[in-house]
Amino acid sequence: MSSESTTKMHPQFVASEDLAQVLSKMAMSTQAIHADDFVSSHRAIAPAMHVAVNYRYARDPDQLVPGENIDPNSPLEPFVYSRYSSPNNNRFEAVLKRIFHGGIMTYSTGLAAFHAIMVLLNPKRVFIGDGYHGVHGNIDVMTKLTGVQKLSLDELDKVGPGDIIHIETPLNPTGEARNLSYYSAKAHAVGAYLTVDSTFAPPPLQDPLQFGVDVVLHSGTKYIGGHSDMMCGILVVHPDRVAEGWIDTLYAERLVMGNVMGNLEGWLGLRSLRTLELRVKRQSDTAQQLVSWIHHELRDASSEVSRVVESIRHASLQEKNIQDGWLKRQMAGGFGPVFAIWLKTPDHAKRLPSKLHIFQHATSLGDVESLIEWRAMSDSTCDERLLRISCGVEDPQDLKWDLLQGFRALCE
Ligand SMILES: Cc1ncc(COP(=O)(O)O)c(C=O)c1O
Incomplete structure (x- = not known):
């Protein structure tokens, strides 16, 4: 193959702005199948299984610029090292972004994603009710590190700026729901944040962002994966908070916390999102x-x-x-x-x-x-x-x- 044919991409591969436009008006089932059609360096319909951890730097010494390895057909992140970004996970995040309507960051597990919220917002108090015991355990570890206090939802009169109200809905293990508009009003009246664990109701059941939630958490191990074969955590950030730089901070923190999702999970996750x-x-x-x-x-x-x-x-x-x-x-x-x-x-x-x-x-x-x-x-x-x-x-x-x-x- 000539170097010309290996570097010049067929127009078919080029990320399609038209497709993005068309998809924005389509239903979730269509988006979940096509949102990543052009986030690929080849023409295969099914995603390749990329397991690489690292990527060769340019051979030409004059091209030795950090982050130069941007695939023109997958321009989300440069490929350097999988803790930064990887082809499978980029495709997975591209589909998630489309169907969740917010900024997306994926993690190794649901609890790793919750921990990322705690690191991002570093609250003095977390107001939390019943729900998954692992999340309570995670806050207890943070109390050891930062002194964060865990208070109940009956104490919302004490909530103040920078605190988190964390709601799980529907609840584990009963499947009962909690009113997000109510908690959103409570949090935002005093400059606190509302975070919601929506693991039990993924799309198309509910969209917590519509009720003023700042960050939505999913244990992607559950419905997103859906086949008892992958672990993953997902944060969905409200577009207003994305504009304030929350996704950039989450990305920078994930890079050094190392709680990134594995390459194979990105591939399995894509397989799962289609259905x-x-x-x-x-x-x-x-x-x-x-x-x-x-x-x-x-x-x-x-x-x-x-x-x-x-x-x-x-x-x-x-x-x-x-x-x-x-x-x-x-x-x-x-x-x-x-x-x-x-x-x-x-x-x-x-x-x-x-x-x-x-x-x-x-x-x-x-x-x-x-x-x-x-x-x-x-x-x-x-x-x-x-x-x-x-x-x-x-x-x-x-x-x-x-x-x-x-x-x-x-x-x-
Ligand atoms: C509601 C809820 N949130 C979070 C988690 C944690 O997810 P993971 O096991 O992926 O860390 C679970 C796990 O069962 C859960 O049920």
């Missing part, structure tokens, strides 16, 4: 079907479900008690694929997973496989009667059958 909308809608619809079935059966004290199940919680059940409709506005795309049931006894809760054929007894959530977890296995503070259910993409009737035969088996 995110399909999966999440299906999973959320299935959850709603199962929740309304169990809830309905619980009204009949003699039903097979009532013999075993004490109660159930999910955002869809809250909806009936909400007057001003905030929940439907906030979760316009559906109420989420996770719900929790309390059985009548801890012993039944411990045994139910062993009676099921389809549901896997495992922690985590958001995967294509339906999961059930006796939550006491991973959270020692949890009520021992509680089981968390994460709906996968199997047929909803099969899942219903599996649960019903499991409830029956417990009574034999």
Whole structure:
């Protein structure tokens, strides 16, 4: 090959401004498949799997300029070393940016992403309620380092400038929602920040940026990955905060904190994003079907479900008690694929997973496989009667059958 043919790119490869324009008017399902069409140095439809950690400098001594290795077809970052940027992860972030409508920074795990928020904002106080215990643990480590105080959401009268209000919605493990407009007003009235863990409701279920949230956190290990095979954390930064330089600071801090996502995860993440909308809608619809079935059966004290199940919680059940409709506005795309049931006894809760054929007894959530977890296995503070259910993409009737035969088996 002549040097001419290796350096001069075919017009087909050149990043398409036209495509960007067209996509901005299209739906999430289309964007998730095409947002990175031209973030590539070749014409393959599927992304290549780049595993390189480092990239050759220019051979010509006169071209030895730091950051010179910018691929004209992938002009997001120069390629120098994978802790700075890498082809798979750039493509992954290009699609995320399009479907989340904000500035994007990816991390090795969800907790690494939360930690990045703490380092970015370095608050004196964090106001936080129930939710994933790992996030509480992360704040406790930061208390050791910076003295940050952890306060409850009942103490919002004490919130001041520079503090963080951190809300998880829907909540782990119950799948119940919290009103983001309410907390946004509280935070912004006093110059505090609102950060939201939206892991349980990825797009297309809710868009927290529309409710004044400064930074949205996702454990991408869950729905974004969706196939039980990758860990990742994602921060979505409100465009107003991007304009204030938050993404630049997050990038500079990630570079030296070293909490970057692996190259292979970028590739797996792209594979996953193509079907995110399909999966999440299906999973959320299935959850709603199962929740309304169990809830309905619980009204009949003699039903097979009532013999075993004490109660159930999910955002869809809250909806009936909400007057001003905030929940439907906030979760316009559906109420989420996770719900929790309390059985009548801890012993039944411990045994139910062993009676099921389809549901896997495992922690985590958001995967294509339906999961059930006796939550006491991973959270020692949890009520021992509680089981968390994460709906996968199997047929909803099969899942219903599996649960019903499991409830029956417990009574034999
Ligand atoms: C709501 C929520 N946030 C954050 C995390 C942490 O994510 P990761 O395990 O990717 O660090 C989890 C993990 O279960 C979670 O459920």
